[in-house]
Amino acid sequence: MKLLFDLSGRLSWLLAVFARLLIGALVLLVVADVAVRNAGLRPLAWAVNTSEFFLLYITFLSMPWLVRRKGHVFVEFLRIALPERAKAVLARLVYLGCIVLCLYLAWVAFNSLALAIQRGTYEMRTFDIPKWVVFLPMVTAFALSALEWLRYLMGYDDFYDRDLLEVGGH
16 A cells, blocks of 8 residues: 555656646746737737636646645644544544545546547637546546545544644655
8 A cells, every 4th residue: 555655645746746837837828918918919819718727737736745745724623622532533534534525526527537538528718628638637636635535544644743744845
């Protein structure tokens, strides 16, 4: 299992790096679009749609890495009031709930992906893009996030132990 979790961690990191590159590209795209408009030239018709797809990919590609790096927000008030044993039980329930939710959403996204491939549908906007391209990052992100939550459930790490976080790195 450790090998699987190490591989998912490396893949999550690579996807997060790609998401960072997309953020940089998005900034450049917005700056270029604004500059073109301010110069009185014809706006980049494809910029808005491209930005939307970039935002979708940035969100989903960074999700598994955020789970691994304990970057998601959680509410501490209930845990503080509980004894240690109850905190451990609650943590396991949360991990299990997150795994179930991620797997369910991965399944829904996968069914949409498979249907888009089967039907050959396209997302038609300023430019056409195969619809499966929209669902692919969702399937990947939810499946990898489920693996990360499983890593916590199996005791390889504790999501709530944030004192051990390293700054930077992977």
